[in-house]
Amino acid sequence: MTACYADVFDFAMTPGELCRRLIGEKATQEQVDQAVARLEGAALSIRGGWVTLAGREHLAELRQCRQAFGEAVWTDARRYTRWLNRIPFVRSVSVSGSLAADNADAEGDVDVFCITAPGRLWVARMFIVPLSKLTRVLPVRYLCPNYLVSEGALMVRDQNLFAAHEVVQAKPVFGAAVHRRFLEANRWASHTLPNGFFAAQQGTPEPDASGWRMIDGMLDALGADAVDRFIHRTFLAFYRRRAERRGWNWPRIASAYTREQYTVPEGGYTDIVRQRFLGRVEQRLGPAFVPDAEALFARAAEPAGAYDWSGDFEQHYGAA
Numbered sequence: 001m002t003a004c005y006a007d008v009f010d011f012a013m014t015p016g017e018l019c020r021r022l023i024g025e026k027a028t029q030e031q032v033d034q035a036v037a038r039l040e041g042a043a044l045s046i047r048g049g050w051v052t053l054a055g056r057e058h059l060a061e062l063r064q065c066r067q068a069f070g071e072a073v074w075t076d077a078r079r080y081t082r083w084l085n086r087i088p089f090v091r092s093v094s095v096s097g098s099l100a101a102d103n104a105d106a107e108g109d110v111d112v113f114c115i116t117a118p119g120r121l122w123v124a125r126m127f128i129v130p131l132s133k134l135t136r137v138l139p140v141r142y143l144c145p146n147y148l149v150s151e152g153a154l155m156v157r158d159q160n161l162f163a164a165h166e167v168v169q170a171k172p173v174f175g176a177a178v179h180r181r182f183l184e185a186n187r188w189a190s191h192t193l194p195n196g197f198f199a200a201q202q203g204t205p206e207p208d209a210s211g212w213r214m215i216d217g218m219l220d221a222l223g224a225d226a227v228d229r230f231i232h233r234t235f236l237a238f239y240r241r242r243a244e245r246r247g248w249n250w251p252r253i254a255s256a257y258t259r260e261q262y263t264v265p266e267g268g269y270t271d272i273v274r275q276r277f278l279g280r281v282e283q284r285l286g287p288a289f290v291p292d293a294e295a296l297f298a299r300a301a302e303p304a305g306a307y308d309w310s311g312d313f314e315q316h317y318g319a320a
């Protein structure tokens with residue numbers, strides 16, 4: 001199943017990456033290498049040290065190209081995370097998405113995941129969004145702050161295979177101590193990706209200095225809590241009117257915008273990834289394995305018709 005999931009993202013893996021990404025199984029590198037050797041030629045293929053599904057060997061070359069792209073994208077990512085680290089009430093900044101997975105393409109954005117002080121997410125967002133808009137008019141990669149959560153709500157709501165990968169793959173740049181608490185709050189991911197969760201825990205660096213915290217105190221004194229509540233209410237009122245005009249299912253979308261969490265509505269790519277993953281499992285492993293694959297997405301947001309996630313996904317990873 002691990003190779004099927006990676007194939008959804010056109011992702012060729014090293015044996016080490018395959019070991020870290022094992023779905024629902026703990027195994028040593030030696031055990032993984034032995035399993036790959038047994039399956040080579042039938043279910044799996046190895047080209048130049050890259051593991052793919054049989055018949056998908058071209059992904060090895062694609063992966064090498066994306067590694068080269070990734071080096072350039074990380075230059076912008078480091079710049080953005082330094083900027084984000086200076087925003088009031090931001091406690092941790094991590095790179096997420098395709099860049100964190102070492103699978104960024106030529107058109108990829110810089111996805112980031114920020115953790116804020118409790119009750120201050122919307123004040124922080126008031127600074128983060130203009131920064132992300134600024135990158136869209138500069139000759140650099142777009143900054144996409146897809147996930148914002150506060151220290152008061154660190155557990156990810158949609159506990160499925162896609163979300164588990166997002167949890168364990170996020171690379172903290174600032175606020176490592178807070179990120180460790182985030183991992184601990186999402187220990188559920190250790191059941192889905194046991195090797196990956198352990199690697200994420202071991203890979204988190206020592207605590208680092210972050211931000212200009214004197215500004216936080218000044219804003220608190222000026223009534224930051226009331227401001228945060230006001231911004232949140234205003235945002236919900238505006239988005240509700242927009243959703244109603246466009247015929248979207250507002251109750252489902254609204255669940256992504258709580259006081260302590262701002263996440264991608266409908267789980268973003270989750271439903272598209274689920275559909276493609278199930279298709280590959282059925283094709284490569286057989287119908288008997290589909291129920292187990294479906295169980296990995298049991299806790300996933302339902303589509304609300306708010307965005308063409310399929311079309312966006314195909315721009316980066318091709319058609320199903």
